[in-house]
Amino acid sequence: MAGDTLWAQIHAQRAALADELATLSDDQWAQRSLCGDWVVEDVVAHLTAGASTTRFRWLTSIVGARFDADLHNQRRLAEHRGAKPAETLDRFRDIITSTTAPTGDTAAWLGEVVVHGQDIRYPLGLPYTPPVDAVTEVARFFASRNFTVAGRTKSKGLRLEATDGPFATGEGPLVSGTTLALTMALAGRSVYGAELTGPGAPTLRARCEP
CATH class of the missing domain: 3.30.1050 (Nonspecific Lipid-transfer Protein; Chain A)
Structure with a gap:
């Protein structure tokens, strides 16, 4: 796919995930995901962080974390997680059409929303399957x-x-x-x-x- 088509797919997958997230209860937002120790809300905040971080911001963050990727991720997650799930969802909705990314590897960022979308859906039993x-x-x-x-x-x-x-x-x-x-x-x-x-x-x- 061309770059513009990949971005259109990214935006479509973010929008589909946001619609599903809007139906979740607080207990479901606190459900453990497939992504290590992260719960659903953590994964959503991580997706928001990735779509809000330029290459310069990523470099500054990873250097500031002394190249500890886990520490870098935790800091960015805390930055983009809201005080409650509704706020975390609002922040995610704000980046649905963003084309900001740490690198130009657009297929990787499509992979982020596809994989993390399933990290959320699988344990919750949500039926959506990406195209x-x-x-x-x-x-x-x-x-x-x-x-x-x-x-x-x-x-x-x-x-x-x-x-x-x-x-x-x-x-x-x-x-x-x-x-x-x-x-x-x-x-x-x-x-x-x-x-x-x-x-x-x-x-x-x-x-x-x-």
Whole structure:
């Protein structure tokens, strides 16, 4: 996809997530996500931070954190989390159409909202699935590089093939699954491993374990 199309997908996925978030109870906002120790509200604040941080601001923040990525993330999360969920949601709504990002890797920022959207939806049982064409772009990016996630390392020596779209990459034992399941596995979300099949699936599942 061209850059403008990728940004349109990012904005659409943010808008879809915001609509779902508006239906959540306070208990659901406090639900543990798939993203480590973060609850739903933390993940939303993180997405807002990413869409509010220029390259210069990111460099200043990471240097100020002495290159401790966890500390950098916690500081930015605290900056963008509201006093209550409704305020956190309002801040997220404010960046839905933002094109601000720390780098020009637009597919990575589409990956941010796709993956973190599922980090929220999966434990809450929310049924929304991002469009296959958008997720395909993320899968291709993740498999080609170790950037925001170690997708290239996880896919090394394996043949990945989507059952619902055109995504296919690599050589080796086959791993089959939906584009979303493959993408989430490349992002290290082990719960999606159960949706994968093929002789290479056990290897990819093992690489998703913490």
